[in-house]
Amino acid sequence: MEENKGRSTRILEWDELIKKSRSPKEELLMQSVYRLEPAYWVGVKLLEDSLYGAFCFHRGTDVKRRVASAAFLLDEQAFLLVIIKDENDVLHHLTEIPADAAEMQDRLESVFEGILKHAKQKVEEMEKYLIDMEQEIVGGRISRNRNRSIFECKRLLTVWKNDYMQFLNMIEGINGLEEKKKDTQKKILNEEAACYFRIYENKLRHLTEENQFLYEELVHIREALDAALSYEQNRIMKLFTTVTTIFMPLSLIAGWYGMNFEGMPELQWKYGYGFVSLLSILVVVACFWFFRKKKLF
Secondary structure, eight states: OEEETTEEEEEEEHHHHHHSOOOHHHHHHHHHHHHSOTTTOOEEEEETTEEEEEEEEEOTTOTTOEEEEEEEEEOSSEEEEEEEEEGGGTTGGGGGOOTTOOSHHHHHHHHHHHHHHHHHHHHHHHHHHHHHHHHHHHTTOOOTTHHHHHHHHHHHHHHHHHHHHHHHHHHHHHHHHHHHHHHHSOOSSOHHHHHHHHHHHHHHHHHHHHHHHHHHHHHHHHHHHHHHHHHHHHHHHHHHHHHHHHHHHHHHHHHHHTSOOTTOTTTSOTTHHHHHHHHHHHHHHHHHHHHHHTTOO
């Protein structure tokens, strides 16, 4: 275990914690995980003279599958974190914290800021994806699969929102318990760590607001898509209506001169067929010119 100025910090894998010779704090952490399995419980609680916390994350849009979970024990002198489950390397960045981050404050920032950075990257990627999607819709590049893409983004943002809110509630719990403990007994955290968690809470709150903004942006994109689809359908219907209107006079002419009454002057006329053909062409040209002038197509 790393020691620096009386403070101990350690990040372990679950298998490593089980197999190693454990200190009293590590034993307390392991027993706490057994009692409060992170697969079913997330949050923070007061445990003897320490704070025990557990959190988890989902991957993709499956709201029932937790692919990453971890638990930690935190007090004024020690910070112990154990990675219990990490499918798809969701928490792999925690094990890549540089060895020179020996101070507990440095280790706290490395762990929690690493989680925040990973979350912000996902939010930024989603924001860029939504901007590109909206630009394509406004530019008239409409795909019938857009509704499915919007729905998948909505599900993904919902999963993120739940994960971020659970994590925010845990940080709020740390600050709340520390404030309550400070008013009654000895503090659990040193002043530097307590100040960091108050700042970190604001950062997480800002992240949840960004996630909510993207969720609302999806509503506007869906409305833009519906408007674009309606416009496209109206444009097609207008074209069909215009074409139908152009050929209606031809139907009238064909019906009129197809009656073959004996008294019709053009029936026995040598140039009757040519006259009707020329009349039909003139009607089509006149209708075409009129609709083009009115910008109907």
